[in-house]
Amino acid sequence: MIEVKALQKKFGKLRVLKGVSICFHKGEVVSVIGPNGSGKTTLIKSILGMIIPDSGEIILNGKSISGDWQYRSQIGYMPQIGRYPDNMKIGQVFSMMRDLRKSDIKPDESVLNSYKIPSLFNKTMRTLSGGTRQKVSAALAFLFNPDILVLDEPTAGLDPLASEILKQHILEAKSKGKCVIITSHIMSEVDELADRIVYMMDGEIAFDKTIKEIKEETGEERLGKAIAKLMKSEIND
């Protein structure tokens, strides 16, 4: 579905992506993990066209995304820190997004409703807590029923109940055949949701394996331990 080929990006002298190549397929949840500053967000933002890579290609359904903008109607994006116009009300943000997207697709309001956001429609964005902002971002990402969901640390800042709800929605999206890309630091969550793990380190992919493979190779049941073991053996190699 999405094919990333030899993506490179420099910010000044810092090489954030050093030739990253991955594929993301339909009906799978891929978790991109790695230490802070390893290039996860840069990779995600390149897929969204928010960052223009220096070289390399991103191909979505057989078409390169460079110079294209319509492809973004197939992507729902939940940023790490959702930033919205301060003096807008929640309801206005939603109606604005609907207006700007002008899609004929019936909106998917399941997340919106499970977070009971419509009851907050009159609140101004400025007054919202971090968690509520995250809920708004999540609801917006799911709203247009996109084929691809890109979620950047979706559950950071959400209360346990809200994260549980979001996880259910992610699994449901996967069962509908959507492609879900998640970055996360919470291993238990990755274990629960993801089929495949892409571990990034210093702008490169350290490994790209299914969870099953990782557990079998290391003989560990807990994903956190398994990954630590895997990383150690990679370094020793």
Next chain:
Amino acid sequence: MIKVTKYVIYDIVRNRVLIAYTLFLFLIASTLFNMEEDPSKAIISLMSIVMIMVPLISIVFATTYFFNSYEFIELLVAQPLKRSTILLGEYIGVALSLSFAFFIGIGIPIILFDATATGFVLILSGILLTLVFISLAFLSSVITRDKAKGIGIALMIWFYFSIIYDALMLALLFTFSDYPLEQAMIPIVALNPIDLGRIIIMLKLDISALMGYTGALFKSFFGNSMGIFYTCCIMFIWIIAPLLYSIKVFNRKNL
């Protein structure tokens, strides 16, 4: 694009600075017209204020607004919208609001007190200057990520065109006073939008003779209506060129 513009205007009309700017212009214009017996004298005083204030407020307001709506722009960039659509939508929104504020603040008093051709030319010139300086503001906003730097560049641009440029021109005139510089002055003036705005009004006011030989030369070179047409064309270049360049930079910008 119109949709983006719609939300920009929706956001800007509630902006206190814009309302204060409108009231300020209105107050100055009506006071000047009430104090001066001869409205054409009031127009000249008004012109000097407009030539300083309008570029300054336009460029600082537009730059600040751009940086303050960074969140909105970030939100839009991840949507199926063309980047040039987003930037043009923003530009038209800011341009319409500021031009409207200028029209209310200066235009209404002019229409009430001195609805002459000169008055209308002052309105035209003020609106063109507003558009030019918003365009320059967008340029200074897209070439940097940092708000303080962006506003700094904006202020430098204003300072250059309203003060430094004139000083440089005087120095040039003095240095080469032995040579016939009048012909060369015409293209040199075109390099400063504020001077262009002033000339449009001067030509209409029929006081170009007061500007000495150069003024007389302008008059003979431009004529009356042709002169205004020609200067407006250059002003349009001043609006479009920085805007096109900002779109080019914005298209490649990492957000």
